[in-house]
Amino acid sequence: DTGVSQDPRHKITKRGQNVTFRCDPISEHNRLYWYRQTLGQGPEFLTYFQNEAQLEKSRLLSDRFSAERPKGSFSTLEIQRTEQGDSAMYLCASSSEGISPLHFGNGTRLTVT
Amino acid sequence: DAKTTQPTSMDCAEGRAANLPCNHSTISGNEYVYWYRQIHSQGPQYIIHGLKNNETNEMASLIITEDRKSSTLILPHATLRDTAVYYCIVRVALGSARQLTFGSGTQLTVLP
Numbered sequence: 001d002t003g004v005s006q007d008p009r010h011k012i013t014k015r016g017q018n019v020t021f022r023c024d025p026i027s028e029h030n031r032l033y034w035y036r037q038t039l040g041q042g043p044e045f046l047t048y049f050q051n052e053a054q055l056e057k058s059r060l061l062s063d064r065f066s067a068e069r070p071k072g073s074f075s076t077l078e079i080q081r082t083e084q085g086d087s088a089m090y091l092c093a094s095s096s097e098g099i100s101p102l103h104f105g106n107g108t109r110l111t112v113t
Numbered sequence: 114d115a116k117t118t119q120p121t122s123m124d125c126a127e128g129r130a131a132n133l134p135c136n137h138s139t140i141s142g143n144e145y146v147y148w149y150r151q152i153h154s155q156g157p158q159y160i161i162h163g164l165k166n167n168e169t170n171e172m173a174s175l176i177i178t179e180d181r182k183s184s185t186l187i188l189p190h191a192t193l194r195d196t197a198v199y200y201c202i203v204r205v206a207l208g209s210a211r212q213l214t215f216g217s218g219t220q221l222t223v224l225p
Binding site: 043044091105106 | 145147154155156157158159162198200213214215216217218
């Protein structure tokens with residue numbers, strides 16, 4: 001079990017640019033989640049996949065955000081036309097079925113200048 | 114999912130037990146109590162969860178009151194590395210995949 005892996009760990013971009021983050025979940029986990037965390041706050045849910053199907057999206061996930069999990073394994077989160085308010089830690093988590101706990105990666109810290 | 118209330122911050126002496134309280138007075142019968150912690154610049158780390166019985170693992174113990182309206186996470190011998198934000202979360206788990214809803218948590222500082 002190598003845990004949930006996220007890449008990159010840090011990303012600095014200029015306002016208006018597009019960015020893409022990658023998440024590799026624990027291999028046997030069929031559920032994958034994206035969260036966003038700003039300074040001093042707890043993580044906020046963005047979206048959830050079961051296998052390759054995106055089953056739930058938060059209203060925080062604006063039209064500029066898109067997430068995919070094409071083969072039910074790794075996932076990508078893309079932010080188009082970044083804004084300074086997008087600066088945050090983006091966390092990925094995975095779990096198996098039922099009451100299994102979510103296991104989080106160490107996140108990608110995005111800074112939009 | 115039910116809301117939780119936790120103290121904003123707590124201190125604990127190294128080597129002593131840390132007892133972190135959580136109120137969840139509106140918890141439903143099918144909601145579990147989960148505890149996570151987050152060390153600075155890392156992702157949240159799962160600690161323990163339970164429904165109604167007390168639970169213990171290698172990291173901590175979880176004590177849930179009989180009416181299930183509150184719980185306490187116990188770190189039996191706190192170390193400096195236990196300094197973190199601790200989140201208490203209640204979550205429905207009916208075979209569906211409800212996301213965890215984090216509050217602001219408790220900042221635990223273990224003092225030397």
